[in-house]
Amino acid sequence: DGGITQSPKYLFRKEGQNVTLSCEQNLNHDAMYWYRQDPGQGLRLIYYSQIVNDFQKGDIAEGYSVSREKKESFPLTVTSAQKNPTAFYLCASSGPGPPPNYGYTFGSGTRLTVV
Amino acid sequence: GENVEQHPSTLSVQEGDSAVIKCTYSDSASNYFPWYKQELGKRPQLIIDIRSNVGEKKDQRIAVTLNKTAKHFSLHITETQPEDSAVYFCAASPNAGGTSYGKLTFGQGTILTVHP
Numbered sequence: 001d002g003g004i005t006q007s008p009k010y011l012f013r014k015e016g017q018n019v020t021l022s023c024e025q026n027l028n029h030d031a032m033y034w035y036r037q038d039p040g041q042g043l044r045l046i047y048y049s050q051i052v053n054d055f056q057k058g059d060i061a062e063g064y065s066v067s068r069e070k071k072e073s074f075p076l077t078v079t080s081a082q083k084n085p086t087a088f089y090l091c092a093s094s095g096p097g098p099p100p101n102y103g104y105t106f107g108s109g110t111r112l113t114v115v
Numbered sequence: 116g117e118n119v120e121q122h123p124s125t126l127s128v129q130e131g132d133s134a135v136i137k138c139t140y141s142d143s144a145s146n147y148f149p150w151y152k153q154e155l156g157k158r159p160q161l162i163i164d165i166r167s168n169v170g171e172k173k174d175q176r177i178a179v180t181l182n183k184t185a186k187h188f189s190l191h192i193t194e195t196q197p198e199d200s201a202v203y204f205c206a207a208s209p210n211a212g213g214t215s216y217g218k219l220t221f222g223q224g225t226i227l228t229v230h231p
Contacts (some may be wrong), residue, residue, distance in 0.1 A: 002120065003225065033218065033219075040224070041223060042121070042204060042221045042222055042223040042224045043159075043219060043221040045220075048218050058218070059116075082149065090158065090159070090218075102162070103149055103161050103164060104149075104159075104219060106158040106159050106160075107158060108157070108158050109157075109158055114219075
């Protein structure tokens with residue numbers, strides 16, 4: 001699956017519930033990213049991590065949390081504080097050095113819907 | 116931080132025509148500019164990229180041009196085909212190369228429709 005796997009493909013969240021989106025990569029990439037995609041707004045950065053046990057907020061981090069306990073894994077939790085979580089969530093990873101290593105590899109995405 | 120503007124938001128062409136999508140960026144430190152194609156319900160796929168030490172790059176029917184002075188770059192698709200229909204995103208990043216992992220800032224996307 002392109003070396004980076006997201007699960008589940010579809011996820012439904014009830015009001016007030018926390019949900020966790022999984023992202024796993026076997027590309028030996030150091031950096032991992034979470035983006036949110038809404039129609040007409042492109043991809044907006046939620047969180048990113050350049051090394052294990054370290055991560056930084058992106059442009060729209062409020063209502064989200066992440067962890068990076070292993071190089072291969074970068075799960076995203078959508079908390080109840082995120083008031084409008086319905087969107088398509090994309091995980092990506094990248095390596096160091098010049099392209100093509102530098103470029104992103106994307107997962108296939110998780111579509112989250114609030115019910 | 117970096118801000119990337121992309122135009123047009125939608126583009127409709129006849130099969131065989133050319134399509135051009137333009138992006139501008141704000142951060143003069145950006146030096147890596149990839150373009151991604153995203154088909155409906157699928158992940159974005161890198162189709163071409165350019166670094167700031169190059170003014171133009173071609174790959175078959177696709178080309179990208181970069182004007183660092185004006186801070187804009189463009190995607191050119193010639194002899195368009197129906198399978199080129201998709202959403203196209205431009206992006207910009209600083210610090211390409213070395214041991215840095217410059218995060219990508221994306222444009223808003225262009226929905227390209229190629230009519231048979």
